[in-house]
Amino acid sequence: MVKVAVIGAGKMGISHISILGAHPDVDLVGICDTSKMVTDFLQKYSKIDCYSDYKKMISETRPDAVFVAVPTKFHYAMIRDILTEGIHVFGEKPLCLSPEEGKELVALAEKKKLINQVGYHNKFIGTFREVKRLLNEQAIGEVYHFTAEAYGPVVTMKKKATWRSDPKEGGGCLLDYASHVIDLVNDTLSPVQKVRSSLLKSIYSDNVEDSVYSLLELKNGLSGVLQVNWSDDTYRKMSTSITIQGTKGKIISDANELKVFFREEPNQEGYEKGWNVKNITDFQENVDFYLRGEEYSAQIDYFIDAVQGKVPNSINNFQSAWLTDNAISLIRANAN
Amino acid sequence: MERILFGDNQFFAVNHISDEKSRAQAMKFKSDEAIMKVLDDAIDCGIHTFMCTTHDRIAHICDIIRANPEKYKHFKIFPCMPYAHKYANAVTELGISGTLKQYVPGNFFGSLFKGGMAYLSKDYESIMELMIDAEMKMFRGLETPVIFLQNVITDLLIGLKATEILVAFHDYIKKKYNAEAGFITMNMSRLVNILEEAGVKNPIICASINKAGFRMSGGKEAYEECLRTHEFRAVAMQVLGGGAISPKEAIEYVCELPNIASILFGASSKGNIESTASYIRHFDALKKQAAAIV
Known part of the structure; x- marks a missing residue:
């Protein structure tokens, strides 16, 4: 099982959470969001521990991989923190607000030998x-x-x-x-x-x-x-x-x-x-679980497979x- | 439920295989009269149930039906809610709680949640009930014996493991509207198991079922096995499976499957409605004959 945590439960985040929730190889260990209405729901029905502080979530749940689905301006700092902790990352698109920030993340993921993927689902x-x-x-x-x-x-x-x-x-x-x-x-x-x-x-x-x-x-x-x-x-x-x-x-x-x-x-x-x-x-x-379009499930399946070493980390890195x-x-x- | 249900995708530019065709349909069905003409054609072909999304334009169609009670006295509507794109665009802009605050009628959030209190189960169920009531307004006075939850919400809730909300939908539809709840899903086998475990008896489940195997999550064989071995009323949609198979062959496949209560399809012309309906009736008759011989 791959232990996964998600930061951001907005439109893309909630969709990722649902697909991850149905994935046979995934154990959803934590979700971080600022909306109490959303986290109370997930805590109550999905029985997943919810947090409002992502650093606390990561230190308490020790996930193998984290999904980052927050506004783009937060991507750089969050993804840098997660990679530094030695955790695989799936980030929403675009990667960063500037190529300089993105370049740093590319180098860091490479150095730490971590799986890295971005949600360009058209592929x-x-x-x-x-x-x-x-x-x-x-x-x-x-x-x-x-x-x-x-x-x-x-x-x-x-x-x-x-x-x-x-x-x-x-x-x-x-x-x-x-x-x-x-x-x-x-x-x-x-x-x-x-x-x-x-x-x-x-x-x-x-x-x-x-x-x-x-x-x-x-x-x-x-x-x-x-x-x-x-x-x-x-x-x-x-x-x-x-x-x-x-x-x-x-x-x-x-x-x-x-x-x-x-x-x-x-x-x-x-x-x-x-x-x-x-x-x-x-x-x-066909995908194993469908929500909104095959591509949304397929990209997550690919990421989880990459974390498990079943496929190369070559698409959407x-x-x-x-x-x-x-x-x-x-x-x-x-x-x- | 009638054996044949008439769908509405063609009226609202929903076409899963071609953006170009969907544009042509948007042009063709610009006026409510154009939609009514096709609904009348369906009625002429002996189809009296219209399964439709709670799209703004359906409100106008409901007005026309209400205004002609004699003509539409046998006509039934199966509403499918919500019309997701209305909310999806709002979620992009306002977030999930912002969207709910905008669309849930009344002063629910203003009165209850000023001070960051914890949300209780009954609060989420109240939100759902208020939203169902808002979506159902357009159908007042019309016959709506089955009310469906759209697949994007059903499937979202399946993945989130919020089975209680699915059950709450089922119960509320019965209690408030004296109707049966239906669930549209792209994950039929999964949903059948979930509802069975939750104690929902013989549910109505609408899913893609087609010879091509298109949008049958987990695979065609898993779907066939599920139809053979579980108690539920299946409504087959996307029966033509994207057009890779001839309509005759496609309908033959669906008619031969066990446990298919109804077949849903949409079409833009009387000729197409007639031909699909006659294939269904033809293969149903063959099946009945075969059963009689056995």
């Missing part, structure tokens, strides 16, 4: 994994352009301020929504290396951007467009998609559907010349999350 979605596989096989020839997008209805009117509306605390569309898309680009294509031009537009928010438009250049020389807007209520929920154009074809994928066009008969099994439309049902494997933090910082510097 556990079957359609996006298939995109990566097709690109690795150079199925659409030489890739010459990409468009990576996400839209959704998070901020659709002027509202009172919370941590999500303060850039110093990790608020804004760039850190919240766009980070997922950038991470997907980094992973499926190549890491963002240079930002040609960027626009950060506020629509309803006073202090942060509600949309991000950017021309990106990747390490492998490929360039493309990032377009993200979290104030678009023509979408029911967050919708992330990527379009990739190559000399032999084109890929359009979101979390539900993969469309691939081949100009000639391809070598890939299960695909033919012209349009191919496949759905998530063709790729996604701090190093890959740092590449995303770095791209975010490049985009912000370019826009200002």
Whole structure:
């Protein structure tokens, strides 16, 4: 059994707690949150010891691994403390508010030889994994352009301020929504290396951007467009998609559907010349316990497996999350 | 429960296999009249139960149904609550307790919890009851013989091991609404065991059940075994399993399974409603014949 503690029982934290609670290899030993309504509930029904001080929780429960699901501005200090104690970490995204902080955590996790993972769950979605596989096989020839997008209805009117509306605390569309898309680009294509031009537009928010438009250049020389807007209520929920154009074809994928066009008969099994439309049902494997989407359970299963030494710590490790933090910082510097 | 239940995903741009189709549906069902037209088509096909989320727009549909009592005198609604996205967006912004404070009607929090007192079980149950009542308002005067808890909440509570809340939902629905509680879940086998242990007899459980094995957590075989060996009333949803299998084959599979009380599906056109309903009736009739011979 892996002893796990969770810091932060908000939207992501409570979802992690539920999935961990159903995991056969996990013993949930402690939860830390500042809301008494939430901790009283967990204490009473889930019978898990709850704390309001994470240091006290760690010293009393001695977990093997800790999940950190608190506002981004707290990530650096908390994760540093946890790693220093010799404990594995699953952190929510983004990793840190600055690449300097993130770099330190990458080095510390490496030095201490601890499992480290960040919650970029798109990498556990079957359609996006298939995109990566097709690109690795150079199925659409030489890739010459990409468009990576996400839209959704998070901020659709002027509202009172919370941590999500303060850039110093990790608020804004760039850190919240766009980070997922950038991470997907980094992973499926190549890491963002240079930002040609960027626009950060506020629509309803006073202090942060509600949309991000950017021309990106990747390490492998490929360039493309990032377009993200979290104030678009023509979408029911967050919708992330990527379009990739190559000399032999084109890929359009979101979390539900993969469309691939081949100009000639391809070598890939299960695909033919012209349009191919496949759905998530063709790729996604069942999880043991489902909440909100297979990817949320799959990423936790992967982390727990990594802690037990069953899989390498290669998907969504701090190093890959740092590449995303770095791209975010490049985009912000370019826009200002 | 009727054998065939009509669902509402298509009306609210919920499409598990294509964002593009979901956009097209949002356009098609922009008006309440467009939704009513399809509901009338379902009634023409002999389907009189509408299983729907407590989405704001359902309130308008309920108004139309109330305004035509003669036309809809046999029509039943199975509400599914809550409409999670309304709350999910609020949780991102306000946190869990902030969201509850915003959505729980009345002055529950103001009057009770000023001084950081401990929360008791009855407090959480009161919060739940107030929220159920708020969600049920739109259905006043309509027949709602089964009231479902949405899978995101059922499954969250399963993982949190808060079985008492699931049972409290079950009991409150019976007491206050003289209706049966239903649970939607993506973890059917797990929930069946949990409710059985908690002493809930013959519960109504709605889950993805399909030949493709899509969203059948723990695997298709575990689901089939559970259907064979436990006492509960299953409502099969996502029976087409994402469209990888032909509708005929998909319906044949579900109709042959034991313990399936009802089959839930949604469709946007009369042709599709007719064809799915006729497959269900066809395979049900075959099964009945086979049973008679045995």
